[in-house]
Amino acid sequence: MRKWLGLALVVALVAAPAAAQALKGKVAVVLDVGGRGDLSFNDMGFKGTDKAAKDFKLTMVEVQNATAADYLPNLRNLARSREYDLIICVGFLLGDALEQTAREFPTQKFAIIDSVVDAPNVMSIVFRENEMSALIGALAAMAAAHHGYPKAGVVLGIEIPVLYHFEAGFRFGMDWGNKKYTAVTGKPANVGLLYTYTGSFSDIALGKAATEAMLAQGAVGVYNVAGPLGIGDLEAITEYHRNKGTRSGPPYYFGVDANQDWMGKGMHGLASGMKRVDVGCYMAVEAVVKGTFKGGVVSLGLKEKGVGISRYEDLLEFIEFGVSAGALKPEDIAETILNWQANRKTLPDWIWAAIDELEAGILAGTIKVPTADSLVEMQAIRARYTLGAP
């Protein structure tokens, strides 16, 4: 017994300083070529890492890439310096470079958002985007049925597996919303889907053109699943309202990744499918600080608050984010909140309650939202939830 106690003491003595020593006090965040200022993916990666660095009293270094050819040298530079407790890669495009660097520097801890790198020193953080997309899809279908619009639209980026999560969830959600509308009102709802893979995550004009085409076909709104293209989507919707002379109501804009409801002074952003890249980055730093860091896949969904549909608190948080990024003037905050509230009032309360019901069902596990990681799986879901757009 005493022997075991002694051993335990030795282990404790050896382990404790080792854990404390391991921290060097610096983290790095590497952004993809889009860089800062996208009010979405990269800015959220920065926001989460910055918050974690402040909370845990670490120094944060931000590294941007002028071209994709800089990914590998930048990761190598950081790893070679051996000064960083953790290097976070924001975006799946960094996956190839990280795979190589993780192999070359097996003792360096890494985390990557949106990509799975199979190495013991890499924490791969992925999101269950199908869950919040289902909420947006249900909202879009019920809004369309309520206002008498025949369609709801999704503008997507490059056809990569990550985007299949969004499309699969949105299709399931629309189907759920159609059924819910019929059950509540007794009137048949048969809202159809319009979707376009634009092939770009940067060409804002493509987002605008795709949205204009969807609005012309009677879409009640457009869900942006292409990062910066959302700026083009919102522009098309704003122009549509200006021509019609309306200030709120359909067509709506559904934001993505960040809470984008405040964009355009909150006039048309009804709700955002939030993918909290900042939460993922924060978690990775926290794991390193607490000594619980492990390689492998970490999946974040509604339950982990890694994804979600935007609510009033989120609006306030992200208005601050917009102001600090210089994209929203402080004197416009009050007007933005009023606009947003007026826009939400264009839908009856029972629809918002139905969204809460769907969310609770997903959280409790009674409602399973399908997802797809490959074209074959996606085609199966397209066949199951056709919505007039196989």
Added chain:
Amino acid sequence: MREGRLLRGVHRTHTGVHPALESVLAAILGLLVGAVIMLLWGYDPWQAYWALLKGAFGGFGYEIPTSVARGVPLILTALTFSICLRAGMFNIGAEGQMYVGAAAAVTVAYLRLPYPWHLLVGVLLAAAAGAIWSLGPALLKLTRGVSEVISTIMFNWISRFLVFYLVAYVLVDPRQAQRTVRIPFSARFPILVPGTDLSAAVYMALGFALLVYFLLWHTAVGYEVRAAGLNPTAARYGGISIRRTVLLSFALGGVAAGLAGAATTMGLPPTYAIISGLPDLMNLGFDGMAVAMVGRNHPIGILFAALFFGGLNAGGRVMQFYGENPVPLEMVRVVMGTIVLAMAIPELVRIFPALVRAGRALVRRAGPAQGEEA
């Protein structure tokens, strides 16, 4: 003429000092202006330049190979511009010719061949694609008198969207739709220094630069090209076929740009493919024009200029995270731009009369068309 004292084809400078010394002075001036800019924005220029120097040339095992690797495609795209300038033309088309070269190089992924041959086939395909793409502007110039300045810029756009299309729909990897299929190991330039980006593509760039030097200054056909560039009227009077010099310089430039595309796809880890939106190729052709200016449009000068550019780039990456108050990438690029501009000024001043002539010719051509409308 003091031309040819050090190397053939290096022009006498306006200031009268040796060109190399003049470049060093220009670099110092650029560094000083960059330091003032950083000081004004509250960054420490000493620390930033120390990071730049260390990151660029701090060691033979990592830093220097990394800098050289970055310079490899720039050597080639700079040659595209310089060859045509020596022949009296402004070829802005390296960017587009490089894109098609890269796309052609990727097609070797569909072939099965053993190591050196597979690589060689890819290089030849890329060179051929670049040359063929450059023939468009060359033929438009020869047959219809279209200014190569305009046509090469327009061809860049055609090429850009053509390669966008090829990447998204033809060469796409069905499992990874954000990029094309990857070039297999048997068609990749071997890495020369493990743990860095430096591949054997550097030999290709060096070899091509020396070949261009030899061709322009040690062969009869090179003499004709340069004569046509210096004074086309006199050259024609002397029996030189302008048609031949235009075609030759454009084709040679196209080959260089095509090889730059091969170097970035077959010789640059880790992806060995073209990524959708071309973020790994974008601007290498235009940067090559700046390298050509700094290198005084001379193949040997370009080698040094490309090394300098590669060093700026590699060191600039380090500036972003070095020390207590690191310089963000945006500011790094401002400083780089200042240095490059200072170093390009001597050559820009020298070719200024030719630039003005090209501009006047454009206006003259546009003139009658406007007159007809009125």
